Amino acid sequence: MTLTINSISAGYDSSIILHDISVELKQGLVTALIGPNGSGKSTLLKVIAGIVKPYAGIIRLGDINVDELKGTQRAQLIAYLPQASNSLPSTTVFESILLGRKPYISFEPDSEDLAVVEDTIKIFNIEQYAFKKINELSGGEIQKVLIARAIAQRTKVLLLDEPINHLDVKNQLEIMNIVKHYTASSGLITMVVLHDINRALQFADEFILLKDGYIIERGSSEVITPHVLHEIYGIEADCITYKKKRKIIII
Amino acid sequence: MEKLNLQNRESEYIKGHIVHTYIHLVKNKLLFGILLIICIVFVFVYSITSGSLQIPLSNVFSSLVSENEFSYIVNNIRLPRSVAAVIAGAALGVAGCVMQNILKNPLASPFTLGVSHGAAFGAAVAIIVFNAGTSHSIGNESVTIFNVYAVIIAAFVGAACAVIIILFLSFLKNISPDAIVLAGVAMGSIFSAATMFLQYFAADFQVAATVFWTFGDLGKAGWVENVLLAGGFIPVIIYFYSQRWNYNALLWNDDVAISLGVNIQSLRLTGMLLSAFIVSLCTAFLGIIGFIGLIAPHIVRMLIGNDYRFLIPYSALFGALLLLASDCIAKLILEPVIVPVGIVTSLLGAPLFFYLLIARRTP
Ligand SMILES: Nc1ncnc2c1ncn2[C@@H]1O[C@H](COP(=O)(O)OP(=O)(O)OP(=O)(O)O)[C@@H](O)[C@H]1O
Numbered sequence: 239m240t241l242t243i244n245s246i247s248a249g250y251d252s253s254i255i256l257h258d259i260s261v262e263l264k265q266g267l268v269t270a271l272i273g274p275n276g277s278g279k280s281t282l283l284k285v286i287a288g289i290v291k292p293y294a295g296i297i298r299l300g301d302i303n304v305d306e307l308k309g310t311q312r313a314q315l316i317a318y319l320p321q322a323s324n325s326l327p328s329t330t331v332f333e334s335i336l337l338g339r340k341p342y343i344s345f346e347p348d349s350e351d352l353a354v355v356e357d358t359i360k361i362f363n364i365e366q367y368a369f370k371k372i373n374e375l376s377g378g379e380i381q382k383v384l385i386a387r388a389i390a391q392r393t394k395v396l397l398l399d400e401p402i403n404h405l406d407v408k409n410q411l412e413i414m415n416i417v418k419h420y421t422a423s424s425g426l427i428t429m430v431v432l433h434d435i436n437r438a439l440q441f442a443d444e445f446i447l448l449k450d451g452y453i454i455e456r457g458s459s460e461v462i463t464p465h466v467l468h469e470i471y472g473i474e475a476d477c478i479t480y481k482k483k484r485k486i487i488i489i
Numbered sequence: 490m491e492k493l494n495l496q497n498r499e500s501e502y503i504k505g506h507i508v509h510t511y512i513h514l515v516k517n518k519l520l521f522g523i524l525l526i527i528c529i530v531f532v533f534v535y536s537i538t539s540g541s542l543q544i545p546l547s548n549v550f551s552s553l554v555s556e557n558e559f560s561y562i563v564n565n566i567r568l569p570r571s572v573a574a575v576i577a578g579a580a581l582g583v584a585g586c587v588m589q590n591i592l593k594n595p596l597a598s599p600f601t602l603g604v605s606h607g608a609a610f611g612a613a614v615a616i617i618v619f620n621a622g623t624s625h626s627i628g629n630e631s632v633t634i635f636n637v638y639a640v641i642i643a644a645f646v647g648a649a650c651a652v653i654i655i656l657f658l659s660f661l662k663n664i665s666p667d668a669i670v671l672a673g674v675a676m677g678s679i680f681s682a683a684t685m686f687l688q689y690f691a692a693d694f695q696v697a698a699t700v701f702w703t704f705g706d707l708g709k710a711g712w713v714e715n716v717l718l719a720g721g722f723i724p725v726i727i728y729f730y731s732q733r734w735n736y737n738a739l740l741w742n743d744d745v746a747i748s749l750g751v752n753i754q755s756l757r758l759t760g761m762l763l764s765a766f767i768v769s770l771c772t773a774f775l776g777i778i779g780f781i782g783l784i785a786p787h788i789v790r791m792l793i794g795n796d797y798r799f800l801i802p803y804s805a806l807f808g809a810l811l812l813l814a815s816d817c818i819a820k821l822i823l824e825p826v827i828v829p830v831g832i833v834t835s836l837l838g839a840p841l842f843f844y845l846l847i848a849r850r851t852p
């Protein structure tokens with residue numbers, strides 16, 4: 239199954255932010271979405287999640303036209319983590335993750351829903367504070383819970399907007415490892431907005447480089463070159479190979 | 490081998506223990522609901538016995554099954570009054586609960602949309618402009634008799650107007666919940682200015698009648714009023730309860746709610762319309778009863794957490810309990826005079842609200 243984004247144009251009110259975006263995302267792969275501030279990364283994720291309606295273009299998952307789905311059906315296929323949510327409700331971690339099961343709950347959660355929540359809590363290793371209020375946790379702990387909620391949604395597509403910002407290095411690696419393994423093992427289509435290019439090179443399989451709402455480059459890690467980085471960020475960078483992986487050194 | 494088995498059993502035990510803890514917590518919340526219901530039953534029975542004439546408990550029960558000297562009071566005065574307290578308290582509590590959710594504002598209350606001022610203006614129009622209130626003066630005591638239903642209908646129309654204007658403005662330009670709260674304040678001020686304008690040109694007894702009308706008073710309720718109140722309230726709370734998961738999602742930011750499949754626009758619109766509807770109904774029949782809708786959801790949230798599966802029914806139950814208890818106080822405080830319950834709820838509600846604000850740990 240592939241997620242096909244076909245000639246999407248989108249924006250807010252009258253301004254156009256995304257211009258004619260077309261990409262295909264494959265199952266089991268993590269795609270990193272990279273670009274400067276204001277280049278339209280979050281907007282692209284919101285279009286796929288159904289939060290921003292595109293002016294033109296079509297989004298298909300396999301042969302399903304995603305735009306024709308009802309809210310709940312769409313939520314069973316696509317999970318979305320927004321960029322830095324500033325307002326958190328005072329619900330417990332368990333309740334927050336249980337909300338990820340909402341698209342499946344018609345009356346009350348059944349034992350499967352509860353089991354999924356428990357499994358997810360264990361995957362993220364957050365048992366110790368499963369019944370603490372989410373607004374009483376640290377930034378890194380909160381971020382784990384929010385990603386856990388998206389994963390508990392058990393969708394085909396996972397959209398994460400800057401999931402590891404403000405996290406310490408250990409938590410960055412832990413979260414990205416979970417995302418990568420879960421994507422590969424469950425055959426997910428995962429798109430992650432990352433600002434740290436080396437982190438992207440470490441965990442992503444595919445790369446999309448965005449600037450001013452246009453796709454500048456896309457493909458495997460080879461597309462990340464000093465030349466391209468100069469083009470989209472206007473910076474000087476060097477590229478080295480360390481343990482068979484590409485690394486970028488910003489000068 | 491033995492050791493391995495033990496390990497297996499241990500992991501078996503650990504598996505499911507988070508779910509168990511959760512189910513245990515849910516059971517505690519259910520117990521809290523049962524406790525609330527028991528409290529309501531007790532206060533309800535007590536409120537039937539209390540008043541300017543104390544009726545012994547045994548006589549209350551016997552008066553229900555067979556005619557005795559208390560039957561008239563119990564059936565026509567005490568019972569309708571206490572039933573009105575339960576329905577109106579529940580309606581105000583649940584309306585506040587939903588308003589606080591959809592406006593994302595813990596200080597939102599059923600009156601945030603200007604319902605009370607709109608209702609008071611409607612009543613003033615009926616009494617002053619259409620002369621729905623007449624008055625007999627006996628010495629220096631003035632007794633006011635209303636053309637009750639004209640005033641009720643006018644009050645309801647006034648309340649509905651306030652809400653519809655605000656909702657129209659908000660959906661004209663899709664304004665934020667915060668702006669809706671502010672628009673409610675502005676709307677309230679327009680309506681109270683209009684009411685004062687009418688009062689300025691009215692006769693003394695008409696002014697007295699409009700002021701008297703605004704006092705929230707459960708004594709205004711008879712069986713007909715109760716049936717109408719219940720007829721409005723029951724379908725609305727069923728709808729609210731059916732949306733509990735959507736309200737849970739709406740606790741998060743709007744984008745999260747949408748990505749979980751919530752149609753936030755229609756959820757907000759119907760939520761505001763329906764809560765305004767039941768509050769307008771209560772206000773039209775009983776007058777303005779403040780603070781129940783603000784405080785009941787707050788206290789319930791402090792006690793059982795932020796889960797609308799429980800918050801919706803329990804805000805209703807707690808609202809009912811608060812209004813019943815306030816009415817008991819209203820009957821006793823200046824015995825044998827019965828103080829309008831709206832005065833009691835505001836008098837007790839405001840300090841309680843201050844306390845809740847100070848006691849709240851999180852900023
Ligand atoms: N709700 C909105 N209303 C109007 N314009 C918006 C809105 N959200 C974003 N924009 C505009 O759209 C453009 C792209 O924003 P977007 O959030 O997609 O950028 P981004 O690539 O995610 O940036 P960042 O790295 O800073 O998160 C910006 O110019 C921004 O000003």
Ligand SMILES: [Mg+2]
Nearest residue numbers: 279280321399
């Ligand atoms: Mg962004």
